[in-house]
Amino acid sequence: AQSVSQHNHHVILSEAASLELGCNYSYGGTVNLFWYVQYPGQHLQLLLKYFSGDPLVKGIKGFEAEFIKSKFSFNLRKPSVQWSDTAEYFCAVNAGNNRKLIWGLGTSLAVNP
Amino acid sequence: NAGVTQTPKFRILKIGQSMTLQCTQDMNHNYMYWYRQDPGMGLKLIYYSVGAGITDKGEVPNGYNVSRSTTEDFPLRLELAAPSQTSVYFCATGERMNTEAFFGQGTRLTVV
Numbered sequence: 001a002q003s004v005s006q007h008n009h010h011v012i013l014s015e016a017a018s019l020e021l022g023c024n025y026s027y028g029g030t031v032n033l034f035w036y037v038q039y040p041g042q043h044l045q046l047l048l049k050y051f052s053g054d055p056l057v058k059g060i061k062g063f064e065a066e067f068i069k070s071k072f073s074f075n076l077r078k079p080s081v082q083w084s085d086t087a088e089y090f091c092a093v094n095a096g097n098n099r100k101l102i103w104g105l106g107t108s109l110a111v112n113p
Numbered sequence: 114n115a116g117v118t119q120t121p122k123f124r125i126l127k128i129g130q131s132m133t134l135q136c137t138q139d140m141n142h143n144y145m146y147w148y149r150q151d152p153g154m155g156l157k158l159i160y161y162s163v164g165a166g167i168t169d170k171g172e173v174p175n176g177y178n179v180s181r182s183t184t185e186d187f188p189l190r191l192e193l194a195a196p197s198q199t200s201v202y203f204c205a206t207g208e209r210m211n212t213e214a215f216f217g218q219g220t221r222l223t224v225v
Contacts, residue, residue, distance in 0.1 A: 009153070032211050043203060043216040044156075051211075090155065094211045100146075100171065101214060105155040 002027045002095050006104035013081050014112050021076040021107050023091030032094040033074040034101070035065055039087045047089070050074065061085070083113045115139055119204050119217035126194040126224045134189040134220050136204030144207035145187040146214065147171075147179065149200040156203070162187055163210075194224045 007022035025031065035047040048059025055067040065076045074091060091104040120135045138145065147159040148171075158171030162181040176198060178190040191198060201221050205214040 034213060043218045044205075044214075045216070046213050049213055092214075098210075100158055100161060103156045105153065 002093070002098065002102050004091055004093050004102050004104040006089075006091050006107050008107045009105070010108045010110075012110045012112065015083055016080045017111075019076070019078040019081045019085070019109070021089055021091075021109075023074045023076065023104060024072050025074070025091075025093040025095070025102070026072065027093065027095035029096050031096075033065075033067060034092040034094075035059065035063070035074070035076050036090045036092060037087045038090065038106075044090065047076070081109075081111045083111050085109060086111045117204055117206055117215055117217035119202075119220050121220060122218065123221050124223070126191075126222065128194060128196065128224060130194050131190070131192050132194070132222075134191070134202055134204075134222075136187045136189070136217060137185050138187075138204075138206045138215075139185065140206055140208075140215065141184060142206035142208050142215070143184070144209065144212075144214075145181065146205040146207070147177070147187070147189045148203045148205065149173065150203060150219075151200050159189065159202075191222075196224050198222065199224045 003026045005024045033050040036044040037047045038044045048057050050057045050067045058064045088106045090106045092101040117138045143164045146161045148156040157173045160179040162168045203219050204217040207214045
């Protein structure tokens with residue numbers, strides 16, 4: 001069965017620290033990849049997505065992610081986090097002809113000022 | 114454009130009561146989804162629809178029902194509410210298969 005694994009469940013950083021959140025998926029064919037963010041008390045919003053082309057994808061608010069096909073990974077990065085990045089981050093994958101997104105369990109990020 | 118609108122935002126139900134969570138979209142998307150979100154459990158798909166008149170079960174459909182009579186509306190019905198249905202419910206839409214999902218603001222439901 002297709003699955004998505006997010007390695008870090010809780011991350012605590014200080015402002016200006018660098019961030020990398022891991023996401024791995026299990027599917028050998030064509031995938032569409034997404035990172036969503038959920039700020040406290042709000043709904044999920046799209047951070048960035050990868051469908052094809054350049055494997056380094058830039059999203060909103062300075063986030064980027066790199067698709068490494070050989071590692072089945074789509075890690076999220078930000079060079080310098082801010083307190084306002086405190087949120088929950090979800091990786092999601094749409095694989096093959098699947099009509100549904102497969103979701104990771106999420107990573108809770110707390111950034112201390 | 115409003116995007117995806119969910120009502121109500123909050124609701125407290127007693128065990129055994131029923132209710133309908135409303136979801137309306139003005140994005141003309143064919144795909145619509147209902148998820149529930151529980152702490153530390155991520156998003157679980159309850160039901161989804163690929164167009165008016167077509168619905169299908171997701172991972173956790175028990176205790177819920179849906180209908181899709183129009184492109185715009187995708188209500189979720191809870192019959193005989195149970196404490197296990199205490200959760201935050203999100204409706205989402207997608208233009209087509211393999212595209213990003215757009216979410217509503219959510220409904221926080223408590224069953225007591």
